Amino acid sequence: MRILFIALVLISFSSKAQLNRAERKIAEEAGRLNGEATELLRTLVNMNSGTMNFEGVRSVGNLLMDEFDQMGFETTWADGSAFNRAGHLVAVREGRKGAPRILLIGHLDTVFEPDHPNQQYTMVNDTIMKGPGVVDMKGGDVIILYALKSLQEAGYLDRVTVEVVMTGDEEKSGSPIDLSKQAIREAAQRADYAIGFENGDSRFETAVISRRSSSGWSLHVEGRPAHSSQIFSEEVGAGAIFEMARILEAFYTELQDEEYLTFNPGTILGGTAVAEDSVNIGGTVTGKGNIVAATAVVHGDIRAVSVEQLERAKQKMARIASQNYPHTKATLVFKEGGYPPMDRTAGNRELLNLYSEVSTDLGYGEVSAVEPINAGAADISFAAEFVNASIDGLGLSGGKDHTAEEFGNLYRLDDSIRRAALFLYRLGVRD
Numbered sequence: 001m002r003i004l005f006i007a008l009v010l011i012s013f014s015s016k017a018q019l020n021r022a023e024r025k026i027a028e029e030a031g032r033l034n035g036e037a038t039e040l041l042r043t044l045v046n047m048n049s050g051t052m053n054f055e056g057v058r059s060v061g062n063l064l065m066d067e068f069d070q071m072g073f074e075t076t077w078a079d080g081s082a083f084n085r086a087g088h089l090v091a092v093r094e095g096r097k098g099a100p101r102i103l104l105i106g107h108l109d110t111v112f113e114p115d116h117p118n119q120q121y122t123m124v125n126d127t128i129m130k131g132p133g134v135v136d137m138k139g140g141d142v143i144i145l146y147a148l149k150s151l152q153e154a155g156y157l158d159r160v161t162v163e164v165v166m167t168g169d170e171e172k173s174g175s176p177i178d179l180s181k182q183a184i185r186e187a188a189q190r191a192d193y194a195i196g197f198e199n200g201d202s203r204f205e206t207a208v209i210s211r212r213s214s215s216g217w218s219l220h221v222e223g224r225p226a227h228s229s230q231i232f233s234e235e236v237g238a239g240a241i242f243e244m245a246r247i248l249e250a251f252y253t254e255l256q257d258e259e260y261l262t263f264n265p266g267t268i269l270g271g272t273a274v275a276e277d278s279v280n281i282g283g284t285v286t287g288k289g290n291i292v293a294a295t296a297v298v299h300g301d302i303r304a305v306s307v308e309q310l311e312r313a314k315q316k317m318a319r320i321a322s323q324n325y326p327h328t329k330a331t332l333v334f335k336e337g338g339y340p341p342m343d344r345t346a347g348n349r350e351l352l353n354l355y356s357e358v359s360t361d362l363g364y365g366e367v368s369a370v371e372p373i374n375a376g377a378a379d380i381s382f383a384a385e386f387v388n389a390s391i392d393g394l395g396l397s398g399g400k401d402h403t404a405e406e407f408g409n410l411y412r413l414d415d416s417i418r419r420a421a422l423f424l425y426r427l428g429v430r431d
């Protein structure tokens with residue numbers, strides 16, 4: 001018993017010893033504020049803010065806006081009517097001269113609209129909360145706010161200039177997407193670093209320094225309609241469906257080995273005539289077994305880990321689509337919009353190292369990178385290209401987001417707040 005006691009004292013001493021006086025003060029403040037933070041999370045989870053419930057999103061935004069106002073932030077509501085969404089909360093606070101400018105990204109909306117049965121939190125036990133948006137990402141929003149409060153209470157908020165953007169349409173982006181993401185992009189253009197508080201893969205031990213892009217493509221193929229008995233002849237050629245099959249097969253054989261790249265043909269229609277239904281994503285075809293197909297259409301998506309990889313893949317696909325079988329013609333179109341990739345840059349790796357050091361110094365263990373294949377698209381992707389470095393996934397741990405079983409580990413809330421606060425502090429000292 002006695003030996004165990006000494007060992008515990010040594011462990012807690014050695015972890016604390018990694019923190020200087022200022023950092024210990026910040027860590028203490030995070031602990032002191034944890035009750036308040038938990039209470040706010042309960043309140044936020046019980047407020048419906050499904051993306052299309054504009055009033056709900058706005059209410060969550062207003063509540064957080066008041067908090068930022070009280071802390072001396074300059075807050076604005078970026079109206080979302082131009083992209084048919086509620087809008088975004090933007091809060092800015094200038095730090096001391098020369099302080100690095102850090103963009104903190106959250107979102108106010110959830111996937112649970114008012115008609116969904118999942119509306120209120122319940123406690124699974126003393127420290128695990130089940131509820132809509134608890135990790136995706138009201139937990140992350142609370143971590144942003146209370147990391148900043150911990151810094152302020154300890155007297156170190158001036159070390160950083162902070163711009164917080166909490167979007168109202170992360171789960172279901174408004175359209176046009178350019179307008180929907182404008183607030184994030186503009187804030188990123190002013191910032192040195194971008195930090196996202198999504199739950200990442202929902203583990204306390206990981207963070208995200210690379211996310212793949214996500215965008216769509218379509219392929220339209222035309223062939224020469226004729227009686228099937230004449231297919232392959234000099235006058236008729238291969239027909240639209242054989243050409244479509246050739247292209248898809250070549251996409252598969254030439255591109256499937258590329259690490260982190262995926263592309264998926266999701267729907268296909270082909271025959272004599274095709275009537276596409278773009279609203280319901282589908283359509284009808286007419287044709288017969290004894291008629292050479294005149295048309296074929298495929299819609300798909302593509303995900304790449306870097307701009308370079310995406311461009312390379314697009315070029316290969318375009319080349320494949322251009323080498324047509326006789327009397328066929330293919331048009332491959334990469335759709336505008338979508339999510340750009342968050343590249344695994346040296347700067348991002350450095351940020352992860354710094355964050356991992358903070359975590360180790362707090363006695364929480366190292367933080368490692370989530371595999372990009374397991375990291376979905378998120379708002380930080382629109383910021384990443386403009387800043388020196390970016391990192392995401394600093395939100396609350398838990399799991400099962402986007403389902404009625406979504407849960408958050410409340411026992412990690414103050415650890416996450418503390419870790420985020422010290423990370424910001426060290427970014428401020430370093431620069």
Ligand SMILES: [Zn+2]
Nearest residue numbers: 136137170198
């Ligand atoms: Zn989210």
